[in-house]
Amino acid sequence: ILNVEQSPQSLHVQEGDSTNFTCSFPSSNFYALHWYRWETAKSPEALFVMTLNGDEKKKGRISATLNTKEGYSYLYIKGSQPEDSATYLCASLVYSGGGADGLTFGKGTHLIIQP
């Protein structure tokens, strides 16, 4: 995988349901994986920065896992609420030469929570 790919592109979920989506990224020269939430008319907001294979991070009802060997990360939202409606972006940081390259973003998963 040369690019960062996210699936699904969009998702409609009933309030109270749990959901998850996927980020696939290049596993070679891996440095870090970022997750951001981007609400309409706001700036992207960082959720997690993950660096180690097997990493699991949690913030409230949102959690993420990381598999650097196979190049994927999952984001989970438990008990979705209307305020979770946003676009969720993942971004890969790879190592080249003297340090990390710039972040490569996926196109995002657009999540809509229906009351």
Place this chain on the structure above:
Amino acid sequence: KAGVTQTPRYLIKTRGQQVTLSCSPISGHRSVSWYQQTPGQGLQFLFEYFSETQRNKGNFPGRFSGRQFSNSRSEMNVSTLELGDSALYLCASRLAEFFEQFFGPGTRLTVL
């Protein structure tokens, strides 16, 4: 602590003109990155500056350039504007390499 600020917020230019966008990072952050967001392409990395030096550059033509000042404020310049340069330009600052980025509100550039 004040967040990342960008000026101007909106800009309308015509083809062939040039434009300069400004970004002030969070106090203490020495890294500033710039991104272009278009509906079809998503967020694309333009370049990153750290301590006044360009550290990384994305796959954009030479018309896109930037610089960073000693107070970490950064400017991005686009010369000879094209219609396809119409986009939201976001800048982001961070403390260090493994830390999250904090994004500004963006500058919406429209090229007519």
